[in-house]
Amino acid sequence: MSRSLIIAAAQMGPIARSEPRASAVSRMIAMMERAAKQGAKLVVFPELALTTFFPRWYMEDQAEIDTFFETEMPSVETRPLFEAAVRLGVGFYLGYAEKTKDGEGRTRRFNTSILVGPDGTVLSTYRKIHLPGHSEHEPWRAFQHLEKRYFEGGDLGFPVAEAFGGRVGMCICNDRRWPETFRMLGLQQAELVLLGYNTPVHYPPAPEHDHLQDFHNHLVLQAGAYQNGTWVVGVAKAGREEGCDLIGGTCIIAPTGEIAAKCTTLGDEIAIADCDLDRCREIQDNIFNFKVHRQPEKYGLLCK
Numbered sequence: 001m002s003r004s005l006i007i008a009a010a011q012m013g014p015i016a017r018s019e020p021r022a023s024a025v026s027r028m029i030a031m032m033e034r035a036a037k038q039g040a041k042l043v044v045f046p047e048l049a050l051t052t053f054f055p056r057w058y059m060e061d062q063a064e065i066d067t068f069f070e071t072e073m074p075s076v077e078t079r080p081l082f083e084a085a086v087r088l089g090v091g092f093y094l095g096y097a098e099k100t101k102d103g104e105g106r107t108r109r110f111n112t113s114i115l116v117g118p119d120g121t122v123l124s125t126y127r128k129i130h131l132p133g134h135s136e137h138e139p140w141r142a143f144q145h146l147e148k149r150y151f152e153g154g155d156l157g158f159p160v161a162e163a164f165g166g167r168v169g170m171c172i173c174n175d176r177r178w179p180e181t182f183r184m185l186g187l188q189q190a191e192l193v194l195l196g197y198n199t200p201v202h203y204p205p206a207p208e209h210d211h212l213q214d215f216h217n218h219l220v221l222q223a224g225a226y227q228n229g230t231w232v233v234g235v236a237k238a239g240r241e242e243g244c245d246l247i248g249g250t251c252i253i254a255p256t257g258e259i260a261a262k263c264t265t266l267g268d269e270i271a272i273a274d275c276d277l278d279r280c281r282e283i284q285d286n287i288f289n290f291k292v293h294r295q296p297e298k299y300g301l302l303c304k
């Protein structure tokens with residue numbers, strides 16, 4: 001018996017600062033329709049998929065910054081995506097900038113992803129924990145990476161939801177570089193990890209690594225998949241966005257660490273794979289059977 005789930009990784013090309021959300025949403029719906037025709041039941045979109053990657057700019061005016069945030073989900077602009085999902089009978093992962101109020105009425109801003117079911121309901125929410133970059137203006141950089149300024153660290157942990165016939169975890173972009181992210185999900189028997197990313201080719205603090213950006217992307221995605229015996233879907237916003245080159249490399253990774261499907265352009269493109277969630281057993285019951293082989297009492301340093 002197999003638990004087959006056809007998944008589409010829906011890479012997006014650049015989104016200009018002037019591009020309205022409605023346009024980004026209609027690009028997403030077009031890919032969702034193509035994916036559904038090929039049998040996909042789950043479509044994965046990038047990090048901050050509704051706007052340009054705004055942390056590349058230093059802004060002081062909070063009203064200007066807030067133009068990149070969503071205060072409700074779905075909203076007037078995003079509702080068509082939810083409606084398309086219901087019409088096509090597919091679920092989706094979506095990354096966006098979330099502005100919300102907590103129980104005490106304080107405004108909070110997060111880099112967020114949601115998992116939406118084929119009935120249009122939000123099944124799970126994740127708020128990015130590893131926020132890269134810096135919080136003050138650093139004019140020496142070719143462009144900024146101000147996630148630490150515009151977002152606060154996620155407060156929902158690393159949730160794993162029972163969904164799409166399996167156990168589904170989420171993370172966002174820089175989270176994928178941290179083995180702790182995948183291990184937190186792996187320890188909850190995740191069978192599928194979904195993530196979107198915006199990764200510039202140029203890394204100002206160490207430009208000598210620019211040529212390694214694609215390699216490091218696949219290195220961490222494949223290691224995270226294999227070391228936890230889980231499927232991983234990594235989805236880029238790619239191409240030259242407002243003068244900044246973003247890597248592509250969107251891919252679906254099997255629990256063995258092998259790339260099962262991959263995009264080959266830097267534009268809107270879907271990569272599809274038939275993911276048998278039972279294949280996680282090949283790894284989780286054997287080489288990485290945590291109960292049998294893991295030695296947590298020897299890993300005290302990890303939690304200090």
Ligand code: CDT
Pocket residue numbers: 047132133145172173174175177197198199200
């Ligand atoms: N979006 C995001 O997290 N991007 C980072 C860029 C490198 S750190 C400035 C990443 O880890 O891909």
